[in-house]
Amino acid sequence: MHTTTTIKLMEETMLNRRYMRKNILRLVAWGLFFAFLAWSWKGAEMRPFDLIRDAGNMATYAKGFFPPNFAEWRFYLEEMIVTIQIAVWGTVLSVLLSIPCGLLCSSNIASPWIYQPVRRLMDSCRAINEMVFALLFVVAVGLGPFAGVLALFIHTTGTLSKLFSEAVEAIDPRPVEGIRSTGANALQEITFGVIPQVMPLWISYSLYRFEANVRSATVLGMVGGGGIGMVLWELIRSFNYTSTCAVLLVIIVVVSCLDMASGKLRKVFI
Amino acid sequence: MNTYTTAPCSAIEISSLTKTFKTGQRAHKALDKVSLKIFSGQMIGLIGASGSGKSTILRHIAGLTAADCLTNSIIVLGRSVQTNGVVDRGIRATRARVGFIFQQFNLVGQMTVLSNVLAGSLGRIPSWRGTIGWFTQEERAQALEALARVGMEKFAMQRASTLSGGEQQRVAIARTLMQGAEIILADEPIASLDPVSSRNVMEILTLIHLEDRRTVVVSLHQVDYALRYCERIVALKHGEIVYDGSSKDVSVEMLHDIYGDKFIETCVEETPPASTRDIHMPAHAGQSCVLARAGAATY
Structure with a gap:
C-alpha cells in the first residue's frame, strides 16, 4: 500500500515536471519567433505609418490610371498570347525534363550516389529566380520570348523535379x-508500377506550374524576356498610366480565366 | 517428419534457408535452416501461426527477399534463384515462370483490369514493347481469356481499384495465368476476404492446379481451407518445419502443437461450394472437421 502511494506520487511529480518543461519550451519557442520577426522588421525597413501619411499621394497616383485606355487592345492581346506561348513551352520542356530528373531524385528509385547530386542540381535550378535566369539568357540568346522560355524552363524544372x-x-x-x-525489368516496374500511381499528381502539379508560369511570364518581359511584360515595362517607363491600367486589366482577366480552366482540369485528374 | 514424394520432378528445392530480420538492436530469426523439396504438379498448403515464416519462404522462392549470407540455396524449375544470400542475376527469367499472388493483391489500382492482367506478360515479351506498353492483339485476347477463366472478363475496362477484394484477387490470379506461370505462389490469398470470396479464390486455384497441372504453394491462416484444398501440408513453427506430409495425416494434437494451447477443434457441417461451377475436389476434400482457433472466427 505504502509502495503504491509512493509510486503514484512519483508519477505525479514526473508528470508535473514534464508539463512544466513543455510549457517553458513553448514560451521559449514563441519568444524566439517574435525576436525573429523584430529582427526582420528592421532589415525590411518596415514603415507602415508611411502608408497613412502618404495616402493622399497614392490616391492621386492611382487616379492617374483611370480611365483605362484600350485603344491598342489588339496589340495588348497579341502580346498576352505571346506570354501564354512562352509559359506553354517553358512548362512543356520542364515537364519533359522533370520526369527523368524527378525519378532520379527519388530515394526509393535511385541509389544515394545518384539522387543526392541530382537533387543538389535541382536545388540550384530552383534557388535562382526566373528573372535572374531571364537576364542571363537575354545575354546568351538575345532579347525576346525565347530567353523567357529558357528562363521558365530551367527554374520550373527545379521545382517540378522536387514535386x-x-x-x-x-x-x-x-x-x-x-x-x-511477373519478371518485369526495372524500367517496366517504373512504367507499370510507379507512373500510373503518380500520374494524377504529376498532371496536377504541371497544370499548377503552368498557371504560375503564365503569371511569371508577364514580368519576364521587363528584363527582355518578351511578351506583355515588355509592353508593360515600356508603358510604365513612359508614364502612360491609362494604357498601363488597360494592360494590367488584360493580364488580370486572362490569368484568371486560365487559372479557372486549369483548376477545373486539375480536378478531373485528381 | 514425413517425406512426401508423389511426383518425379522437383519444381522447388530449398536447402538450409535461414533468414534473420534485424530492427535496430533486435534480431528475429524468421527461418532457421529450412530445407524443402516441392514436386511438379503438387498443391501444397503452408500453415503455421503468424510470424512462423510462411510468407518469408514464399518471398524467398520468388527472389523478392534475399536470405542470410550463409550456406543456402533455392532452385526453382532447375534455375538458381539465390545462393548463399545472393539473388541470382537471371532472376527475372525465373520470376517470369513463377506467379505470385499477394495477400493485398498488389494490383495497380489506377490501371484497368485488362492492363493489370497484360502486365503478367512483361517477363516474356520483348523489353522495349513491355516498357512502352505495346501489346499485340493476340496478347490482349490471351488476357481476356485469362480474365474469363476467373469470371472477370466483364470488368476488363474497369479500374482495378474499383473492384472488391475478392474480385481483385481473381484479377491477380488472371495475371499469373497470363504469365503462363508453371508455379503459383499464393501468400495468404484469402486472408482479407469474406468466406464466399475465400472459397471462390481457393476453388479457382484448385481448378488451375487440376486442369493445368500447375504447382501451387499456398500459405493459409485458415487450417480448414488448407486441409480441404491441399494434398500436402507443410507446417511451420518458429521458422522451422514441424510437419511435412499428407493433409489426411494432420491430427488435432499436431495442430495444438503448431498453434499452441488455444487451438480447439470444432466440428461443423460441410458447407457447399459457393460457386455453381462443377469443381473437381481432391480425393481428400470434404473432411467433416473444420478446425478453428478459439477467439478467432476461423484460423
Missing part, C-alpha cells in the same frame, strides 16, 4: 512488387 520526386517517394510499393513478381 515529382516527392510524389514518387509517397507511392504504395506493393503494386511495384506485384509488377516485379
Whole structure:
C-alpha cells in the first residue's frame, strides 16, 4: 500500500515536471519567433505609418490610371498570347525534363550516389529566380520570348523535379512488387508500377506550374524576356498610366480565366 | 517428419534457408535452416501461426527477399534463384515462370483490369514493347481469356481499384495465368476476404492446379481451407518445419502443437461450394472437421 502511494506520487511529480518543461519550451519557442520577426522588421525597413501619411499621394497616383485606355487592345492581346506561348513551352520542356530528373531524385528509385547530386542540381535550378535566369539568357540568346522560355524552363524544372520526386517517394510499393513478381525489368516496374500511381499528381502539379508560369511570364518581359511584360515595362517607363491600367486589366482577366480552366482540369485528374 | 514424394520432378528445392530480420538492436530469426523439396504438379498448403515464416519462404522462392549470407540455396524449375544470400542475376527469367499472388493483391489500382492482367506478360515479351506498353492483339485476347477463366472478363475496362477484394484477387490470379506461370505462389490469398470470396479464390486455384497441372504453394491462416484444398501440408513453427506430409495425416494434437494451447477443434457441417461451377475436389476434400482457433472466427 505504502509502495503504491509512493509510486503514484512519483508519477505525479514526473508528470508535473514534464508539463512544466513543455510549457517553458513553448514560451521559449514563441519568444524566439517574435525576436525573429523584430529582427526582420528592421532589415525590411518596415514603415507602415508611411502608408497613412502618404495616402493622399497614392490616391492621386492611382487616379492617374483611370480611365483605362484600350485603344491598342489588339496589340495588348497579341502580346498576352505571346506570354501564354512562352509559359506553354517553358512548362512543356520542364515537364519533359522533370520526369527523368524527378525519378532520379527519388530515394526509393535511385541509389544515394545518384539522387543526392541530382537533387543538389535541382536545388540550384530552383534557388535562382526566373528573372535572374531571364537576364542571363537575354545575354546568351538575345532579347525576346525565347530567353523567357529558357528562363521558365530551367527554374520550373527545379521545382517540378522536387514535386515529382516527392510524389514518387509517397507511392504504395506493393503494386511495384506485384509488377516485379511477373519478371518485369526495372524500367517496366517504373512504367507499370510507379507512373500510373503518380500520374494524377504529376498532371496536377504541371497544370499548377503552368498557371504560375503564365503569371511569371508577364514580368519576364521587363528584363527582355518578351511578351506583355515588355509592353508593360515600356508603358510604365513612359508614364502612360491609362494604357498601363488597360494592360494590367488584360493580364488580370486572362490569368484568371486560365487559372479557372486549369483548376477545373486539375480536378478531373485528381 | 514425413517425406512426401508423389511426383518425379522437383519444381522447388530449398536447402538450409535461414533468414534473420534485424530492427535496430533486435534480431528475429524468421527461418532457421529450412530445407524443402516441392514436386511438379503438387498443391501444397503452408500453415503455421503468424510470424512462423510462411510468407518469408514464399518471398524467398520468388527472389523478392534475399536470405542470410550463409550456406543456402533455392532452385526453382532447375534455375538458381539465390545462393548463399545472393539473388541470382537471371532472376527475372525465373520470376517470369513463377506467379505470385499477394495477400493485398498488389494490383495497380489506377490501371484497368485488362492492363493489370497484360502486365503478367512483361517477363516474356520483348523489353522495349513491355516498357512502352505495346501489346499485340493476340496478347490482349490471351488476357481476356485469362480474365474469363476467373469470371472477370466483364470488368476488363474497369479500374482495378474499383473492384472488391475478392474480385481483385481473381484479377491477380488472371495475371499469373497470363504469365503462363508453371508455379503459383499464393501468400495468404484469402486472408482479407469474406468466406464466399475465400472459397471462390481457393476453388479457382484448385481448378488451375487440376486442369493445368500447375504447382501451387499456398500459405493459409485458415487450417480448414488448407486441409480441404491441399494434398500436402507443410507446417511451420518458429521458422522451422514441424510437419511435412499428407493433409489426411494432420491430427488435432499436431495442430495444438503448431498453434499452441488455444487451438480447439470444432466440428461443423460441410458447407457447399459457393460457386455453381462443377469443381473437381481432391480425393481428400470434404473432411467433416473444420478446425478453428478459439477467439478467432476461423484460423
